[in-house]
Amino acid sequence: MIGSRRRSQSTTNVWPGYVDALSALLMLVIFMLLVYVVCQLYLSQTLSDRDNQLARLSAQLNELPELLGLEQSKTEALENQIVRLQDDYSTSLKRNDQLIEQLESNREQLMRQTASVEAQAEQLARMEEAVGEKDQISASQQAMILQLSNQIVSLREQLRQIASALELQQQMTDEKEQELEQVSRRLNTLLAERVNQLQQYQSEFFARLRDILAGNENVRIVGDRFLLPSELLFASASAELGEEGRQELDKLADLLLDVSSRIPDDVDWILRIDGHTDMLPINTQRFPSNWELSTARAVAVVRYLATEGVPERRMAAAGFGEFFPVADGTSPEALQRNRRIELKLTDR
Structure with missing residues (x-):
């Protein structure tokens, strides 16, 4: 009896431990369910917001064809107007050249006639002087003097007519110059509008490219140019795109x-x-200098963009070697900043 009672008292009761473990497991399951429900709610809200954004973008895309149609109509009207203005300008230039040639011809003719009149007047003066030395004038001499006098009067009338014609010609030339000035101003205005249009597309391209490359901390913006590190596109001393x-x-x-x-x-x-390259020289069989390396890298970018559909006539590649650095010094950071590809949308 005494031994049996001792054995029962020494037996350990494990049920409270099981109950505690089950309680902890139950609380963990409940916590995981709560986390799952919160995540589901947040995901649903995010998807709802994204659907709303997609709906707004779809509406904007539907409006783009209409806006594009209006812009094309305006562009066609401007193109026709520019063609007409260019034709008028060319015609005015031709007419102005003709008037200038005619004016020069009239001036030369007037100078020749003036010289002739002066020569005849000088001859008449000599004759009058000779006649004054004589007491009597023969009939033939009087007739010659009268003829010369009539010629002088006729030449003076011709000079007056030529002067009037030159004055009228100068007036017409002034009017044509005013017309040409007006046409030039209109052409300059249209050209300024075209430049403004290009600047608008440059701004749009710049802003959208900045958004696309915003996630890359190595891409830098300097003025109206994007600077891509060469390491992003090429391996060291290579012109092959990665x-x-x-x-x-x-x-x-x-x-x-x-x-x-x-x-x-x-x-x-x-x-x-x-x-662009850094200042460290290169001398390999393919790239004897930094000129060849920088040019080959620019050409590689152009060729790849051409394979993606970008018109070749709308791209230009140039290599500047190490001669236009954006960072001074020979530190690794400066050398890395100078190894770059620059992109710029501009006019030709």
Whole structure:
């Protein structure tokens, strides 16, 4: 009896431990369910906001064809007006040249006739002087004097008519010059409008490209140019595009095609791609100097964009070697900043 009672008292009761473990497990499950419900609510709200944004973007895209149609109509009207103005300007220039030639011809003729009159007047003066020395004048001499006097009167009348014609010609020339000045002002106004249009597309291209490349901290903006580090596009001492560089250029090509499709054909724009290297010299069989390396990299970017559909006549590639740095010194940071590809949308 005593041994049995001791065995029962020494037996450990484990049920409270089980109950505590089950309680903790239950609380963990409840907490996970709460986290799941909160995540679901946040995800639903996010998807709802995204659907609203997509709906607004779809509405804006539906409005774009109408706006594009209006812009094309305005562009066609401006193009026709420019063609007419250019024709008028060319005609006015031709007419002005003809008037100037005629004026010069009349001036030369007047000078010749004036010289002739002066010569005849001098001959008459000598004759009168000779006649004054004689007491009597023969009939033939009197007839010659009368004839010369009549010729002088006739020449003076011709001179008066020529002077009147020259005055009228000068007046017509002044009027034509005023017309040409007006045509020039109108052409300058239209050209300024075209420049403003290009600046608007430049601003749009600049802003959208900045948004696309905003996630890349290595991309820098200097004025109206985008500076892409060479390491983003090429391996060291190479002009072969890497995979990461191709992805970035794909974004650029899509944006450029979207913007260029709305630029009128008579706006003469290009995308400049400039290659730059650091000051460390290179001398390989393919790249004897930094000139060749920077130029080859710029050409590689142009060729890749051309394969993506960007018109070749709208791009220009140039290599500047190490001669236009954006950072001074020979530190690794300065050398890295100078190794770059610059992009700029501008006029030709």
